Amino acid sequence: MAEAKRIKTPLTDDVVGELHIGDRLLITGVIYTGRDAAHKRLIELIDEGEELPFDIKGQIIYYVGPTPAKPGKPIGSAGPTTSGRMDTYSPKLIERGLKGMIGKGMRSQQVKDAMRKYKAIYLGATGGAAALLAKSIKKAEVIAYEDLGPEAIRRLEVEDFPVTVINDIYGGDLYEEGAAKYRRQ
Amino acid sequence: MREVPVGEITKVVRDLFIDANINLGEDVLVAFHKALEAEESPTGREILDELLENAKIAKEEGMAICQDTGLAVVFIELGQDVHLVGGDLTEAINEGVRQGYQEGYLRKSACHPFTRKNTGDNTPAIVHLEIVPGDKIKVIAAPKGGGSENMSRVTMLTPAVGMEGAKDFVLQRVRESGANPCPPIIVGVGIGGTFEQAALIAKKALLRPIGSTNPDPELAAMEEDLLRRINNLGIGPMGYGGRITALAVHVNMIPCHIASLPVAVNIQCHAQRHKEKII
Incomplete structure (x- = not known):
């Protein structure tokens, strides 16, 4: 197993260009959270020509709805949710400069095509490892849609947040290639 | 009274x-350790290590x-x-x-x-x-959890397809679910009864401890065969490729209508959580 690569946000074309499927990464910097309810509102803003609540250029969105934070903690348990529910919304955000998405599970062809065209990557955090992942989140602040509760958009400050590259900008897909490698008749 | x-x-x-929600069952932890020994994929082993570490942190910090x-x-x-x-x-x-x-x-x-x-x-x-x-x-x-529940299905097969047809349905379901239900998974299978009973006995099958043997030898053999074939799919921990896609397959079976063969597959993520108490 190769050593994990350390990357910082926001992401640039140069940084994502060096990443390939199966790479283990440790992310440090700011990332934003959002699930389907928040995505729906972001897309409505785009369709109405309004400003988004944060500048998405070069940013990463983490698909997570955390548990409530215990007193003295920045956040509760915070593992990824299934990314497929964001598939209808993601291409429009990628087109506007979103560089990374963190979640778990398969993406649609439209999302994969958009990632290739606009140089964005899809990263997997370990589903169900929510207590472990919360340790890498140092600060969390709701910046939009507080009424959505766990689904509100949060600005997270993370340190060495562990992920695996599932889709790179070269059309690679870890789910397909990984299963093909270990499949037996 | x-x-x-x-x-x-x-x-x-x-x-x-x-x-x-906080304390993962001992049977699941034992299954993680066994999976770690059997897993050939380095990434897969790394994921299993994360799951063990996660269970420890959750317990120590009293968090989900x-x-x-x-x-x-x-x-x-x-x-x-x-x-x-x-x-x-x-x-x-x-x-x-x-x-x-x-x-x-x-x-x-x-x-x-x-x-x-x-x-x-x-x-x-x-x-x-x-x-x-x-x-x-x-x-x-x-x-x-919702992620694994979303991958679950009930179907009404034609009786002529028999046990092989039921197995094919389970395998197809796991294959199509891929990475979505957070593998390594536990697969609950309900065969027979009516439409709703098949789903309920599939869910109940998930309550059986991982590593226990089905008391019915025919179903025990079916579980073993299904587990081997599921793990041959290569999906692996978190779907990144590997030898361990499922930790266990549990089958419950009851009689059904002469016209029917209901089969339910209830997929459970690796966070297999259940606790009980007798009052």
Whole structure:
């Protein structure tokens, strides 16, 4: 197993260009959270020509709805949710400069095509490892849609947040290639 | 007739949901260690290490293993010689869920199907009540996450396809689910009964400890064959490729209509959470 690569946000074309499927990464910097309810509102803003609540250029969105934070903690348990529910919304955000998405599970062809065209990557955090992942989140602040509760958009400050590259900008897909490698008749 | 105040049930339900969401069962931890020995993929082993570390952190810090603390599924086996007093049983269970999810810092995931408005306290609980002999009450709390539940299906097969047809349906379901239900998974299979019974016995199959053998030799052989074929799919931990896609397959079977062959597959993520108590 190769050593994990350390990357910082926001992401640039140069940084994502060096990443390939199966790479283990440790992310440090700011990332934003959002699930389907928040995505729906972001897309409505785009369709109405309004400003988004944060500048998405070069940013990463983490698909997570955390548990409530215990007193003295920045956040509760915070593992990824299934990314497929964001598939209808993601291409429009990628087109506007979103560089990374963190979640778990398969993406649609439209999302994969958009990632290739606009140089964005899809990263997997370990589903169900929510207590472990919360340790890498140092600060969390709701910046939009507080009424959505766990689904509100949060600005997270993370340190060495562990992920695996599932889709790179070269059309690679870890789910397909990984299963093909270990499949037996 | 033994009298039990329903307030007892509220307390037990509250404590069980907190416990189940924070402390992973010993059978699951043993299964992780076994999987770690068998897994050939370096990334797969790394994921399994993360899951073991996660279980440890959750326990030490008293926080949920997974942020999806589930819908609150409750199985009650109520002894027929028990007289419940002091209130409504369903409300007592819901109150236990309400308190447990609030006090345990658990996420409330119940919402209106169309408006998506959260009910705010993770109620209503999903209650399966069975009347059994005796004067005891067994309460099982089994929080169920959405990601793996979404990958579950019920089908009505034509009887001619037989056991092989049922196996093919299970395999197809796991293959199509891929990375989505957070593998390594546990596969609950319900065969027979009616449409809704097949789903219920599939869910009950998930309550059996991982590593236990089915008492029916024919079903035990079916489970073994399915597990081998599922793990040959190569999906692996988190779907990144590997030898361990499932930790166990559990099959329940009951008689069905002469015209039918119902088969249900209830997929469970690796955060296999259930705790029980007898009152």
